[in-house]
Amino acid sequence: MRALTTFSRIIRTGMVNFVRNLWLAIAAMAIMIITLTIILFSVIVNATFNNTVQQITSKIDVSMFLKDAVTQAQTQTLISQLKALPGVQSVQYLSKAQALALYESQNAGNEQLLQAIDETDNPLPATVNIKPKSLNDIDSIRSFVDEPAIVKLQSDPASDSGDRREAIAKITHATNILRRVGAGAVVVFAVISVLIIFNTIQMAIFNRRDELQIMRLLGASTSYIRGPFVVETIIYGLLSAVASVLIINAIFVTASSSLQATSFGLLDISYSQSFFQNHYWQLLTIQLALGIFIGAASSMIATRRYLKFKTPKR
Amino acid sequence: MILLDRVTKTYNKNLGPALDRISLHVEPKEFVIIVGQSGAGKSTLLKLLTREERPTSGKIIVGGIDYDRLRDRDIPLLRRKIGVVFQDFKLLPNRTVFENIAFALEIVGVSTREINSTVPKVLDIVNLKGKEKRMPMELSGGERQRVAIARAIVRQPKVLIADEPTGNLDPKHAWDVIRVLEKVNKYGTTVLLTTHNQDVVNRLKRRVVTIDHGRIASDKARANYTSATIAVDIAAKAANKQ
Numbered sequence: 001m002r003a004l005t006t007f008s009r010i011i012r013t014g015m016v017n018f019v020r021n022l023w024l025a026i027a028a029m030a031i032m033i034i035t036l037t038i039i040l041f042s043v044i045v046n047a048t049f050n051n052t053v054q055q056i057t058s059k060i061d062v063s064m065f066l067k068d069a070v071t072q073a074q075t076q077t078l079i080s081q082l083k084a085l086p087g088v089q090s091v092q093y094l095s096k097a098q099a100l101a102l103y104e105s106q107n108a109g110n111e112q113l114l115q116a117i118d119e120t121d122n123p124l125p126a127t128v129n130i131k132p133k134s135l136n137d138i139d140s141i142r143s144f145v146d147e148p149a150i151v152k153l154q155s156d157p158a159s160d161s162g163d164r165r166e167a168i169a170k171i172t173h174a175t176n177i178l179r180r181v182g183a184g185a186v187v188v189f190a191v192i193s194v195l196i197i198f199n200t201i202q203m204a205i206f207n208r209r210d211e212l213q214i215m216r217l218l219g220a221s222t223s224y225i226r227g228p229f230v231v232e233t234i235i236y237g238l239l240s241a242v243a244s245v246l247i248i249n250a251i252f253v254t255a256s257s258s259l260q261a262t263s264f265g266l267l268d269i270s271y272s273q274s275f276f277q278n279h280y281w282q283l284l285t286i287q288l289a290l291g292i293f294i295g296a297a298s299s300m301i302a303t304r305r306y307l308k309f310k311t312p313k314r
Numbered sequence: 315m316i317l318l319d320r321v322t323k324t325y326n327k328n329l330g331p332a333l334d335r336i337s338l339h340v341e342p343k344e345f346v347i348i349v350g351q352s353g354a355g356k357s358t359l360l361k362l363l364t365r366e367e368r369p370t371s372g373k374i375i376v377g378g379i380d381y382d383r384l385r386d387r388d389i390p391l392l393r394r395k396i397g398v399v400f401q402d403f404k405l406l407p408n409r410t411v412f413e414n415i416a417f418a419l420e421i422v423g424v425s426t427r428e429i430n431s432t433v434p435k436v437l438d439i440v441n442l443k444g445k446e447k448r449m450p451m452e453l454s455g456g457e458r459q460r461v462a463i464a465r466a467i468v469r470q471p472k473v474l475i476a477d478e479p480t481g482n483l484d485p486k487h488a489w490d491v492i493r494v495l496e497k498v499n500k501y502g503t504t505v506l507l508t509t510h511n512q513d514v515v516n517r518l519k520r521r522v523v524t525i526d527h528g529r530i531a532s533d534k535a536r537a538n539y540t541s542a543t544i545a546v547d548i549a550a551k552a553a554n555k556q
Contacts, residue, residue: 002423009420020408214404217364218465219393220421 014231028200035193036244062160065125087137092129099124202302233299237291316340321372334528350525356508397466401478405450412446456487
């Protein structure tokens, strides 16, 4: 009961202090909002770039066409050999019938073509589609596929999307650079703002150092003095987190409505927007957690200096 | 209640000790006035009692607590047992009179209901009824000092230490403060008052300890108390404990 009374007092005092020191709070929160907004923005940009690269790489594959004479057992061995290759992401097998079905659905509008195929015995070979983990893995897969023993199984030479490779490589390279620059910027901004927040809180505490000393002299315990400060800065964090989410929201609304932009350079804005909307609650939770962490950590460190007992050695 | 045995405090070795082998014994419910020039060592003595400073050597026991055995994290507990009135009041500037007094109770976890019933009683003792909602800035010096006293006594400490509580006050307000201290003492609190107000000393007719250059120059009313008798005292206490 007593602990509960004390706890609720700490919370209440923190809230009262927040209101009473509103100007300092606004200063600290401004910095915090900027930091959290930058972090949130970079999270979204990163996800967008990830998506772009993923979409590009998902279009790369190596296709093998198997002779009709290849038995089921041979096919299974081939697939497991392929799966064992280090550069392989996934292997997809299409039987003759499946290949035909796919072909038919892809050419659904072309009646003549479909009719022509219908009249012959299924001309399509069974197909093995191999997805490499990355662009650079195409070569190693290719060399396996072109081994004489494997070539024997194939009706036609394997095809790969190597011709698009150069263009894809350029885009991947560019997004990687952008991503790295972005990550660097986040780290730099985060460090700067943590320092500024830390300073602001220390300033708030410095302004109230007499108060802290009085509390000390009256026999207040360390946690009782520190508690309200921590509560106060956690409030900063919570409000700043909400603000940062609102700001990002506003940016996307402006970008899509008034600018009517769907992409900015390599940044696919429409994907960013849908990512933001789909992960709204997760992002908000992350921001709140970050805000609480930054606020609590800075005030914990900042109060420590003023709460030490003066106990020089004899 | 308060026991100092050959206590020495040296801040700076080149300047000599601020307190030099002070021995003092204050009985429970006693009212002791400590006088001395500025820089005589009065404030140092009080800071040692509240554990704002540690003695360079010597023994301090207050209310049965041996300061040698006191750990840092127990200091708050010690301070809750001693009421202190500071010369510069040390009120929390952004809290009302009521909140300032209530604060002393809040930090020890007293329930709100109890606070609401105790604080008015204490305000009554220091004659500040009706000023609960004032901020310290809106009060006169004497009123502020009485708020400080109210805050110091609200937890009913065994010992009340008042450091020049009349130092910044005109004679009329000074006497208001002194009367409150006498009242508190009558209720059974040991009071330790430092002052250099000769008028207060003469009219109170209490035990007066004079400190000069860090030493006890005189201890009227009980001048025969020496460090030898205190040593016997400590031995007796130790024997009692066993």
